[in-house]
Amino acid sequence: MQIPELRAGVIGTGFIGPVHIEALRRLGVQVTALSDLPERAAAVGGRLGIAEVHDDYRALVRSPNVDVVHIASPNRFHGEMSLAALHAGKHVVCEKPLAMNTRETARIVRSARASPRIFAVNYNVRFYPAVLQLRRLVQRGDLGDILHAQGSYLQDWLFKDTDYNWRLLPQEGGRLRAVADIGTHWMDTAAFILGASVQAVFADLGIHHRTRQRPLGEVETFSRTKAALSYAPYRVKTEDYAHLLLRFSNGTRASLAVSQVAAGRKNCIRLELYGSKKSAWWCSEEPDVLHFGNRDGANESAMRGTPAFGPDVAPYADYPAGHVEGFPDTFKMLFRSVYGFIAAGGNGKGERLFATAQDGHHEVAICEAILRSQQTRAWVQV
Ligand SMILES: NC(=O)c1ccc[n+]([C@@H]2O[C@H](COP(=O)([O-])OP(=O)(O)OC[C@H]3O[C@@H](n4cnc5c(N)ncnc54)[C@H](O)[C@@H]3O)[C@@H](O)[C@H]2O)c1
Known part of the structure; x- marks a missing residue:
């Protein structure tokens, strides 16, 4: 098929x-x-x-x-x-x-x-070619052992108290908001690259607007509300931002900042890996470029589609170098991976790169551990 x-x-x-x-x-x-x-x-x-x-x-x-x-x-x-x-x-x-x-x-x-x-x-996010390439470099040991990781996922679309979406209601979105909505993207991506899972968490969650104004009438995601609307106040129970410490199953430690109230950051996911040989970092605002840090000698960068990037991720990039691939392309590549598996009769060719139900379950388990950590002010095993 x-x-x-x-x-x-x-x-x-x-x-x-x-x-x-x-x-x-x-x-x-x-x-x-x-x-x-x-x-x-x-x-x-x-x-x-x-x-x-x-x-x-x-x-x-x-x-x-x-x-x-x-x-x-x-x-x-x-x-x-x-x-x-x-x-x-x-x-x-x-x-x-x-x-x-x-x-x-x-x-x-x-x-x-x-x-x-x-x-x-x-x-x-797994399907940015730069993320797939980072995963390959970690698998090959090019960065050495990953000592620690650091990163953030920042947005500003809920910055104002009049910004509204169903995600703000726990009965619609869940008991965690920013972490479940975007933090899990970062944790899934880091786990995918490292080939390891988050095993323990320490969380500090914050609410910027304890009372928000709900526009009377529904509002679509990322739409800006009009000043002329009328509003009803409501209490906010879910976090606008979070700082998390994470321990992965391979011993890597990580810190992650998540926010939906970071003015000027529209949709910025950033990931940095610090290895025993060299460092690497990537940001979705410059999606086609990987940066490498060296202790001695100059730092380097590699652009998707050039020899510096390597051939491994070629099936998940369609445009030549310099013709930037971004957010919408990651959906195409994820579906190429899933539909390729289905078309091959469920066995798939090569590696299964997309997240499974088990991976999705683990992210929700991490969210529950983060809530427990916030309540107990302690490290919690996932
Ligand atoms: N992977 C990503 O990058 C990404 C980005 C945005 C949203 N999401 C996820 O996608 C989901 C939708 O988010 P969104 O931002 O598009 O929300 P949205 O509110 O913009 O859209 C939701 C749609 O679902 C419809 N809907 C509501 N109840 C329904 C029902 N019972 N049956 C059929 N349709 C129904 C709504 O009318 C609306 O058209 C969320 O789970 C969100 O976490 C993922």
Whole structure:
């Protein structure tokens, strides 16, 4: 089977659902169906040229025209939608976080294990070519033993007390917000590069706006609210920012800063690795470039698509050097990896690079350990 023979259905078409649809179409995958709330579904279907529109996701997962279900709805629906799609015999690509708590994610892991289908969690940062290259360099020992890692994931779209999104409500987004929403991207990426998992955490979480103003009417992710709207105050229970200490299973120690109230940082993920031979660092604001630090001699940089970058990640980069690949391309490359596995009959060629249900479950387990650490002011094992 070839990738373009597979047919996708997408649940949730707010901010990230259309990113999935665009990336799938760039791979030649047919997007045959979508599902959203009754007040949105038909209009979005018309705009995106998708004829099969469902206002109930259960109809989409049962559709005979869908092989792979993409779940891009708010977090609280991920658990039931993942289980329903697996039950209907579909492959699944679920957005992160995998579900609201480890009770739900453990059920998904069991169901995915019992299914012959592929289940992927959409940790797309893994698919920046620079991240794939860093992973290769660590595997080859080019940096030596990784002594410690450092980094951040910073945004500013919730900077004002009038900035609003469903993520601010624990019943919609979960009991952790900034850490679950973007911190888990960093932790998943670091674990992927290191080939090790986070085993213990020490957390310090902060809330900037204890009371926020909720606009009357729904607001889409990353949209700016208009001054003319009227608001209702509400208490905030989830963190705007966090500082985390992490211990990985291979002994690497890391510190991570996460914020959704860092003015001027729109969507900045940064990762630095300090090895016994040399250092390496990367930032999504300059996605095609890897930097290396040397104790003696000059520091170096390598650009994607040039010999300095190496041939290993070539299947996950489509454009020549200097033609920058970024956020939307990571979705295309993740889906190339997942759909390649499916097309090959579930065995896949080469390594499985995408995050599994087990990986998604582990990220939610880390989040629960971080909450316990915040409450007990102590190190907590994951
Ligand atoms: N991987 C990434 O980089 C990335 C980026 C952004 C969001 N996400 C994840 O994607 C998910 C969606 O986030 P978003 O920012 O697109 O949110 P959003 O609010 O912009 O969009 C959510 C969409 O889901 C729809 N929806 C709500 N309930 C539904 C239901 N019961 N059935 C079908 N559709 C329903 C909404 O109407 C809306 O169109 C979240 O889990 C988020 O964590 C991942």
